[in-house]
Amino acid sequence: SVDIKCSILRIIGKHACEENKQILLSVLTQYKNSEDWAQAAVAATMLENYSGDSQVTSALYEAISSPNWYVRKNGANSLIEVGEYDEHVNYIANGKDRYASNALAYAMRNRKESGT
Numbered sequence: 020s021v022d023i024k025c026s027i028l029r030i031i032g033k034h035a036c037e038e039n040k041q042i043l044l045s046v047l048t049q050y051k052n053s054e055d056w057a058q059a060a061v062a063a064t065m066l067e068n069y070s071g072d073s074q075v076t077s078a079l080y081e082a083i084s085s086p087n088w089y090v091r092k093n094g095a096n097s098l099i100e101v102g103e104y105d106e107h108v109n110y111i112a113n114g115k116d117r118y119a120s121n122a123l124a125y126a127m128r129n130r131k132e133s134g135t
Contacts, residue, residue, distance in 0.1 A: 021057050028058060029065065032068060040074075040075065043062040044075070046058050046059060047062040050062075050090075056087040060089040063079065063097055064097060066079060067096070067101055076098070079095075079098045082094030083098065084118050088122075091119070092126065095126035
């Protein structure tokens, strides 16, 4: 079931290593535009544990353009957590991708309100 798969992804995500990163990236890539979005949303969240990894950053930027709100939201939150959004924030905010700009703005507003 999807719930079991998401639970497994959460466990995998708590143990950061190259093999687990590749699994999370694969799931995010495979499901980010799918009706089976839950796995991609969890993978996007768990990728927050890979700060400074350009492959992760690239996948998270793609995730914030997903048609699914949860995938966008979790991807944006993870981008902020890994600290890799600053250099592209203006490009996204002023770009033509409303999904991406809205997701990033939402995540940044929530981060500011929570004080983290």
